[in-house]
Amino acid sequence: MKRTLFLIVFLAIVVPVGWVLFCKYEGDLPQADISLPSRYLKQSYEINMTATDKGAGLRHVTVSIVQKDNEKVLLDKSYPPASILSLFSDNAIVSDTFVIPVETGKYGMSDGQAVIRIVVTDYAWRKWTKGNRFYEERPVIIDTVPPRFQVLTSQHNVSKGGVGLVIYKLDEENVQSGVRVGENFFPGYSGVFNDPMVITALFALSHTQGPDTRILVEARDPAGNETKRGFYHYIKDKTFRSDTLNISDGFLEFKMPDFDLGPLEAQFLTEQNPLLAKFLYINETLRRQNVETVLKVPSDTRTELMWQDRFNRLSGAANRAQFADKRTYKYNGKVVSHSTHLGIDLASTSNAPVGATNNGRIIMAENVGIFGNTVIIDHGLGLASLYAHLSQMSVAKGDMVKKDDIIGRTGLTGLAGGDHLHFSMMLHNVFINPVEWWDPVWITNNITSKIESVKAQIQ
Incomplete structure (x- = not known):
């Protein structure tokens, strides 16, 4: 009889208490799966993150951007504590997903290095019930200054259906640049000159684009800052048969x-x-x-x-x-x-x-x-x-x-x-008039002489 009573007490009290202690004192850290679209804090920058804790459940999630002593909290979310009964139910919150906007222009931070700091805690009873703690810092770069460039060529005469060449020098690396002709974009390349900052861009007018076509040099840095600027050019109209x-x-x-x-x-x-x-x-x-x-x-x-x-x-x-x-x-x-x-x-x-x-x-x-x-x-x-x-x-x-x-x-x-x-x-992605490229005088005046002139400038 005593043995039976002991067994009942053991099963009714000791086992559940042991199970609670085992679960509540679990030592697995919560996790944060974070996706940064770039190291550079671009315009319309968004952090995608999922926080999980499959043990005691999420307690607190904090995401902030930190530069020296300046910290701006981007996300601060607490979760209600789970009861003892949550061990046998779905009461604990074990996962949450976030889309976190970042607007560096509003935080009073200067251009340069910063970090994205992520802290996630759970409801485990370890560390005097403070729980297990996930901590990570991701380095980022704040860049709010648009790229600058200097156009090195002076004459840009282009015919309807024809090609022009512009050469310009950028002031920073890793900039995507080229010439915008109406809705068409023609990338610039750094492989013609020894200086990788000197960019060569061939651009074209389609057979439908005439003298009213807008032509600009565009430059965009990894942070999404853009510079658009026109340059001197003359468009010659042409009538096709x-x-x-x-x-x-x-x-x-x-x-x-x-x-x-x-x-x-x-x-x-x-x-x-x-x-x-x-x-x-x-x-x-x-x-x-x-x-x-x-x-x-x-x-x-x-x-x-x-x-x-x-x-x-x-x-x-x-x-x-x-x-x-x-x-x-x-x-x-x-x-x-x-x-x-x-x-x-x-x-x-x-x-x-x-x-x-x-x-x-x-x-x-x-x-x-x-x-x-x-x-x-x-x-x-x-x-x-x-x-x-x-x-x-x-x-x-x-x-x-x-x-x-x-x-x-x-x-x-x-x-x-x-x-x-x-x-x-x-x-x-534009068909151009082959006749120009059969003409040695046109090639000299519009392509090769420009390249030689810029080479002489930068030496």
């Missing part, structure tokens, strides 16, 4: 079978003129998709000028279409479609060898819809040349080529109606 192309049944019967559009083919069969319906889709929807594809490729560029002197033109070829020609397509005398020709068509003999227009690196060699077999060469600083409708390609992505190295042969792949080379030049 209009051209009418008559689409014949013979052309449709000849070219449309070259394009396999998969499930869409059945859709065209329901049209009154299936071949014409397919052409319209290819000339408008597929053209837009293919243009977007090739314009992404020049972003794979090197931060150096790989080209030298003027760019060569396909030998012995005649111009069959000009840059930015506005094309109107007619079928049986009726206007059916429109497009803009963003390159120059060069016609030579059938299957004529095509040489690289200048030194560079192959960044595309594949079939691209309306362009057919297409080779793109990176010449550095975002400048690229494109060769389309090739009957064959003799290079692969990653190959280095010299001026006049054979990269393929002319053909009529894609939407070409006859054997020719479609030649384009691009700067980042």
Whole structure:
């Protein structure tokens, strides 16, 4: 009887008390999983943090920014104590998540080093019931001063559809900078000069941007501070040709079978003129998709000028279409479609060898819809040349080529109606007028003389 009574008392009192002491005296530290978007306290800076304690539960969470003797509390949150019964229930708060805004301009702190301090305590009975304590400091940098730069070039004459060059010097490192032309942004690069703070930026006007286009140099530091400033420039307006192309049944019967559009083919069969319906889709929807594809490729560029002197033109070829020609397509005398020709068509003999227009690196060699077999060469600083409708390609992505190295042969792949080379030049995501790059006088006046002049300035 006594043994039974002892067992009952043991199970009813001693075991629960032992379990309480075991749990309440647990020694596992609470944890804080904190994510800082950058070491630099940027504008619109937010700290994401999750505090957890799976034992006795969270007691207190504090997050602050500290610079010397100046401390600004960003988060200060206490949690209600859990009862003894919480050991057998979900009463304890074991996790909490925060998004903490940081606005350094309001804290009276100066630019320089600071720390983000995180303290989390729990409800364990250790340390005379003060609990276990998580403590961490993350170093950050306060930076509220925008970057500064000095434009080193003086003349910036650029034509509609053409290219300009500006060179400027930054006053601090790790700054993202370039030229904003309307909505387009052209990055600057530090690989042309020995001084990494001297930046070279090629920029371009598209065939739709005229004299009213706004052009600025922009610089943004890691803390998000920005400087935008205009520089002297002159934009020359230009009028591009209009051209009418008559689409014949013979052309449709000849070219449309070259394009396999998969499930869409059945859709065209329901049209009154299936071949014409397919052409319209290819000339408008597929053209837009293919243009977007090739314009992404020049972003794979090197931060150096790989080209030298003027760019060569396909030998012995005649111009069959000009840059930015506005094309109107007619079928049986009726206007059916429109497009803009963003390159120059060069016609030579059938299957004529095509040489690289200048030194560079192959960044595309594949079939691209309306362009057919297409080779793109990176010449550095975002400048690229494109060769389309090739009957064959003799290079692969990653190959280095010299001026006049054979990269393929002319053909009529894609939407070409006859054997020719479609030649384009691009700067980042904009098609530009190739004629400028064939002109040694233009290159000297607008590119190389500027670079040499700045080199003389900074030596």
